[in-house]
Amino acid sequence: MYGRDWDTFLLPYEQAVEELKVKFRSLRTEIKHKEEYTPIEFCTGRVKKVSSIIEKAKILSIPLERVEEVPDIAGIRIMCQFQEDMHRVAEHIRARKDMAVVEERDYVTNRKPSGYRSYHFIVRYPVQTVHGEQELLAEVQLRTLAMNFWATIEHSLNYKYKGNIPEQVRERLVRAAEASYRLDGEMSAIRDEIKDAQILFETKSNTVADILSMIEKMIHAGHLELAAEYHQRFHEAQSEDISALMLLSEEIKQVLQQQEQNNNFYY
Ligand SMILES: Nc1nc2c(ncn2[C@@H]2O[C@H](COP(=O)(O)OP(=O)(O)OP(=O)(O)O)[C@@H](O)[C@H]2O)c(=O)[nH]1
Ligand SMILES: Nc1ncnc2c1ncn2[C@@H]1O[C@H](COP(=O)(O)OP(=O)(O)OP(=O)(O)O)[C@@H](O)[C@H]1O
Known part of the structure; x- marks a missing residue:
């Protein structure tokens, strides 16, 4: 590398970082559009400074x-609200066809002695240059907001x-990292x-709608x-818990079926 033109060397890396940022940000928008919730909070990227590259190569x-x-x-660094979101993004990275995972490091379950937690991927990523395709390595770090903080x-x-x-200070940092991990939990x-409450609410709404439409059917049939x-x-x-409504819904369903079998219902 002696005398190498670092600017030229780093060009494809800059391209890779820009492309990957666009791709993960698009993924964020796409999922948010479909599900009104996104596992990606935000995404950053950088090309390492030359002095830092030389230092790391030495290490x-x-x-x-x-x-x-x-x-x-x-x-690239991807920040998520919850640890579950990190798993989802990790699955997505493993499934992508435009990059190949060459290494995974789970510092979430195995934190570093400093207290550091994140999930790391090293991926092989192809960039298209005027000289043709060039494959290079890129690091993708996944973090919760608390881990990033x-x-x-x-x-x-x-x-x-x-x-x-x-x-x-080091000891206090380790303790702070543990507190931050508990916060994530x-x-x-x-x-x-919240998710359970939402599911319960949805089930209750659907059951109520079913019961009302079956009662309407009875009225129409006289x-x-x-x-x-x-x-x-x-x-x-309605004043009891959801199971009372579900039992009632089942009972009405059976009565209707019975009546239909006996030809007591004409629509
Ligand atoms: N703030 C912080 N970031 C860290 C720490 N450890 C790793 N990182 C981040 O993770 C990147 C890569 O870390 P590693 O996957 O452990 O790779 P490495 O630096 O070669 O580490 P080792 O092989 O464990 O020495 C670093 O460049 C940092 O961005 C840490 O203790 N604190
Ligand atoms: N994968 C990444 N995505 C986005 N930003 C990163 C990533 N890795 C490091 N950074 C940020 O880039 C800046 C420069 O970091 P730099 O790479 O020089 O050191 P470092 O991450 O501490 O790693 P190392 O000790 O491996 O040299 C820091 O602000 C760091 O947080």
């Missing part, structure tokens, strides 16, 4: 002639202390409860007494 014992083996010259603070402290964070639990009886019981069941 990884990669000679500068093979500097393209440094896996994170191109880097912690990592950003820790990164700036590392910068401030030039990599030698005082022991006492709490938020996921709340989210599950079974006014039966309809009045079930209407009364419907009102009573």
Whole structure:
């Protein structure tokens, strides 16, 4: 790499970062459009600075002639609200046809000694250049907002202390990382409860609609007494839990089926 033109070398990496940012941002928009919820909160990217590439190559014992083996010259970071969203985005990355996963590192279940948590992918990504296709390595980091908050603070402290964070601060950072991990767990639990409540609400609405339409059927068929009886019981069941409504719905369904079999219903 001695005397190499870094600007030219880094051009395809810049292209890769721009393309990957567009792709993950489009994925965000697409899912949000379809589901009104998106597993991707936001996405950033950067090309590593030359001084940082040289330093990393040295740490990884990669000679500068093979500097393209440094896996994170191109880097993308995807932030999610919840850990479950990270799994969904991870599945998506594994399934994509425009990149190939060459490595996965799970620092979520196995945090780093610093307290760092994230899920990392190294992918092989092809960019189209004037000289034809060029495959390069890119790092994709997946984080929750809480993980990102912690990592950003820790990164700036590392910068401030030039990599030698005082022991006492380091210990507090590890404790803060654990607190942040518990926060993610709490938020996921709340989210599950909200989801359950939404499902229950939907089931209740559907059951109510079913019962009312069956009672209407009875009225149209002239079974006014039966309809009045079930209407009364419907009102009573509404003040109880969902199972009372579901039982009533089943009962009315069976009565209707029976009546239809006996030809008591004419529409
Ligand atoms: N803030 C912060 N970021 C980290 C930490 N560890 C890793 N990262 C991020 O993750 C990237 C890659 O980390 P790793 O997958 O562990 O790769 P590596 O730096 O070669 O690490 P090792 O092989 O474990 O020495 C780094 O460039 C950082 O962006 C950490 O302790 N704090
Ligand atoms: N994959 C990534 N996507 C987006 N931004 C990243 C990514 N990796 C690092 N960054 C950010 O780029 C900036 C420069 O980081 P740089 O790559 O020099 O150091 P680093 O990430 O700490 O890694 P290393 O210790 O491996 O050199 C930092 O603000 C860092 O948070």
